[in-house]
Amino acid sequence: MSLDPAVEAVIEEGRFAVLDLIRFDLPGKSAGYHRGGRPFTYNGLVYLPNRFLQAGNTVSALGTAVTTRTIVFSNIPVANPDDAVAQIEAFNYQNSPVIIAHLAGTPDTNEVLGILASTVYEIDLVRYNEGAISGSERSLTLSIDLQPPGRSARGSTGVKRSMKEQQFDNLATDTGLEYVATNATIPEEWGQRSG
Secondary structure, three states: OOOOHHHHHHHHHOOOEEEEEEEEEEOOEEEEEEOOOOOEEEOOEEEEOOOEEEOOOEEOOOOOOOOEEEEEEEOOOOOOOOOOHHHHHHOOOOOOEEEEEEEEEOOOOOOEEEEEEEEEEEEEEEEEEEOOOEOOEOOEEEEEEEEOOOOOOOOOOOOOOOHHHHHHHOOOOOOOOOOOOOOOOOOOOOOOOOO
């Protein structure tokens, strides 16, 4: 992947602004968020301000564990019908695509020069958090766990992985499952036993 020449030029110059955007493509609705102070339009989508708090860290592990990135939003209620995160439970959000993009722009204007980096994820889990009471205030946040799209390791399922899944997660030429036998099946009887 190569950067746009305009982006490369401002990186070399060392004077540019970075704008982090998050786009949710929920069933029937697309919504975008950024950490600025006013709405920002990019590629025809209006990115709402003041709700996206943290881009989160990426956590990975060995084996079949899936790399997870947790992003944090304000969970303070709002009446804005365009704010999909405020009403995320109204959508079938599981496995919906999420794009996190980092744009380069000129610091003095709103001009976007190009994309520095962009990553596609899917929503895995949504959690609601209440902070401790401090004086008379309590923080309300919403954490969303994101995982890579097409992930084949969704926890321990007891299902044999196919060669294609193994190659997707590792290397396209991986033949590690070529000589693996299937698990034995155990018949189960339901109801009363005859006998």
